[in-house]
Amino acid sequence: MSHVSLPSLRPSACPALSRIVAARDGGLCRVKLPGGVLHAAQALAIADAAEAHASGIVELTNRANLQLRGVKSGHEAELSRRLRDAGLGPQIPAAQAAWQATVADDVRNLLLSPGAGIDEYALCDTQPLAREILVLLQSEPRLAALSPKFCLLLDGGERLAALDHPHDLWFAAMEAKADDEPWFAIGLAGQPTALQDTAANPALAAVRARDLPAMIMALLHTFLDVAAPDENRMRDLLRRLSGADIVTRAATRAAIELRCDSTICAWRRAPADPGRRFGAWRQRDARLWHVGGQPPLGRIDTHGLRALPMLAEEYGNGTFRLTPWQSVLIPDVPAAAVADAKQRLASLGFLLDAQAPLARLIACAGSTGCTKGLADTKRDALDLAQRLPDGVDVHLSGCPRSCAAAHCAPYTLLAVEAGRYDLYRQEPLPACAPLTTSDVAARFGVRIGTNLTLEAAAQLLGAAARSTLDD
Template sequence: MRRFLFVGLPLNERPSSNVVRPSGCPGLLRVVQALDGGICRIKLDGGSIQADQAEAVAFVAERFAGGVIEATNRANLQIRGIGPEHGALIEALLAAGLGPRNPAGDDVRNLMLSPSAGIDRQRLFDTRPLAEQILVTLQTHERFHELSAKFAVQLDGGEALAMLEHHHDLWLSALVRDGEPWLAFGLAGTPLDKPAGRVPLAQGHALVVAVLEQFLDLARPDQIRMRQLLTEIPVDEFISRLVHRVPLQACLDWQREASIDGLHLGVHAQHDDRVYVGAAAPLGRLDPQMLRGAAQLAREKGDASLRFSPWQSLLLPNVRREDAAPVLARLEALGFLGSSDQPLAQLIACTGSSGCGKALADTKADARQLADLLQGEGHAMKVHLSGCPRSCAAAHVAPATLLAVAPGRYDLYFRDAAQPGFGALQAHNLTIEALGHWLDAHPRSPLDA
C-alpha cells in the first residue's frame, strides 16, 4: 500500500481533507512511498526554474534522497528515493521558492506551456503573462482546490516547439484574426483537434475560470477528468451553458499547424539575436551533478534560468550565438543528450521494477540495452517501454510501445488510430535481443515514424 505524508508545513497550514481530493500522485507537500523510497514532485511554473532553485533541488536530492532526479512528461521535476528526513527536504524546497502560493493549491498547478514560450520565432504572442495570471488563480481560488491532481490545462502560443499530443482537460491555442489576438479552445483533447470556440486574448483568463467552475458544477466526485464528464454531457451542451458565463465565438476556419519535431534538442534561433540550447536527460533521469552543472551554465552563458520540457529535456534560453556550441558540448559532457540522432534520445521508459511494484520488468535497464542495439544498427527509433498498462511515462501514444509481460520480455504494439490503447499488437513475448531480429525482418516498420 502507498503511504502519503504531508510534510514541511505546520499542522494548521496543511491542506484539509475536505478541500483536496485524495490522490496517489506525489506533490511537493505529499511524499508518495515507492519501492525505492519517497517521491516528491516539484511543479514548475511553465516548466521554468531559476539556476539557484535548480541548485537547491540538486542539494536536497543529494542530501536527503538517493540522488535521483527525474524530468517528467509534464515539464516538472521529481526527486526519488527520499529517506526519513523528508521534512527537511520539503522545507529546503519551500525556502527556495518552489512551493505553491497556497498549500492547498499545490496539486492544481497543472498548466503546460511551450518550453520556448516568449522566445520562439514562430510564436504569435507571449503566453507567459496570461499563464502567470492563470497559475495565481488556480492556487488562490479556493474552489479550484477541489480539482483532481490530474486535471490539466494547456496554453499554446503557436510556437514551433510545442507538445501537441498530450491530452488536456482544457486547451487554449493562439490565433490572430485581422491583426487581433484570439484564443481557440477545446475540451478533453489537444490543439490539433477541432476547436469548440474562440475568445479574445483579453478574455482568456475569464474563459479558464468559467470552464473550471462549470466543470465543478456539473461533475460528480468520481468524474475527475473532463473526458469523463463529457461521456454524459455532450460538448455542445457544455458550450451552450458556457456562453452564459463568458462571450464565445465560433472558430470554424482554424487549424493548428503541427509542431516541428526535434526542436527540444540542439541549438535553435530565438525571435531575437540569441539562441536556446536543448539537451535531454537520458530516459528522463539526471543526477545532482548534471542539474548543478546545467544551472551553472545557465548562470554563466544564459539568463540564469532553465526550462524543462514535456520531452524530458531542458532548454537553456537566451544564449549568445557564439556560446551555443560550447554550451551544448558542456551539457553533453555532463551526461545530457544533445542530438535526436542518438537512439537513447528517442526512447521513453517508466520507472520499472527497480522502483515500482506494479512494473513487470526493469524498463530503464532494458531501454539502455535497446539503445545499444539500435546504435549498432544505425537506427534512432521512437519507442516507449512501459512496465505495466498504466503507461505512466508517456502521456500520449508513442509510434511503438513495448509493454512488459515478464522480466525482460515485452509485447510490441504499433500506434493505430483505429484501435484503443497502445495500438495494434505486432509481436508477443519478445526479449530485447529478439526485438532486434524482428526489426531486421521488418525494416519498413512504423518505428521510424
C-alpha cells in the first residue's frame, strides 16, 4: 500500500512538527514545548536542524512554543525526523501510526505560567497535573476532530501569568486551606477574571485538583458531542449553548462533583505582573532566582539558540523556559550568579528592561515572510522603536488575522499597504473579541488614524497616550 502524506490526512493551515506549512520565505515548522520548557540538548538540536534544513531563524510564539522559518523545499521530512529524534514530539507508543503522532501534536495546546513550580506566589505547582493531562490528550484518537487552535490554560495562581490570552478552556487554582487539596475554577472561551475586572469570563464551577484531568477530557468529549460542524472553537458553541450547561454535561459524563456555590461566582484571580518576565526575580526557594529577557521582536538566530543552553547549564538547571510574550526565562539561578547571568543574557541582545522600546513592540512576520502581509512589519517595528513614545505598547499586524498577538494590545497598527497603517486603540470591553478577520473593529478597538506613515503614527500614538493620561 502506498504511503499517504500526513498533511493529506489532516489538512490544516496550522504549522506543526510534521506538517510544514508554506510561507513566503519558505516552510514554517512549529515545535510545541510541554510547559514551555526546553532542555539544553534539545535547543542545540533545534539550532543544528534550523541551520541544515531552514533559514536559521527561530521565532518564539505567543503560546510559549517556537517555530523554524524558511524550511527548504525537499527538507521537510528530514527536519521533522531530526526534531522528533531530539524528543520534541508527542510521547506516544512507537507502535502507533505515524499520522497519530501529528494528531497528538495538534492537541498539545496546554499553556502554563512560565513560573510554574517556581513562582513564589503560586497557589500550587501545576507541572505534575500538566504532565498527566498531556498524556491523556495525546493518547485519545477522538481528539483529532478538534481544531489545532483549540487551547487550554492551566493556571496555578502565579504572579507571572498571561491573563489576557483567551483560551477555549481555562482552569485556575483557588486558595485552599492548609489541610485541603486545591480546587480549580473552570471557565470557557476566555481567561480567568482578575480582581480589578468586572464579571467578564466568570468562573462557572470548580473541581478538585484530583478530578481535573478527567474533567478536561469530559469537557473535550462533550464539546465534540454537541458542536456543529462549523463550531470549531468554544466561543462558537457558546453562541448556542450556555457555559453552565456544557460544564454540567461534562461533570455528569465523568461523574465528577462540581462546586457551583456563590463563592465560585464571586471568585477573582489575584493580579498578575507580566513585567516579571524581564530581569531577575526571586523564586519560591528564596535561594534561587529566575532571569528573563526578550529577543527583539521575538526572533533568535542559531547563535543565540546555542548560547542560551550554555547559560542555562552554567547558571541554572540546564533548561530554559519560553513565555507567552515571546521571551525566555532561565530558572534556578543562585543569588550569587544573578548579576553575571543578566549580563550574559544582555550581551546576546536580549532586552531585560520592560520599558525598552523594542520590549513594547510586537510584530508579525509581515510581507517578507507571509503572503497575506501588506507591509514589512518587522522592519517597520525597528523603525518605530526609534520614535515610540514612552509607556506605549504597540502591535504591528500585516493583516487582520493578528497572528503575533493572542491578547488585545493597547494599540494596534494594521497594515493597509507597504509602510502605511491604520491605528486602532483598544477600548475597555467586557471580554476580548474573537480573532476573526470579519470583526476588525471588535478585535483591535476603535480606529483613530488611517493610512498613516510610521512618523505620523508615532505622533498620533504620543497624542493618544497623553489624552488617555489626561482623562
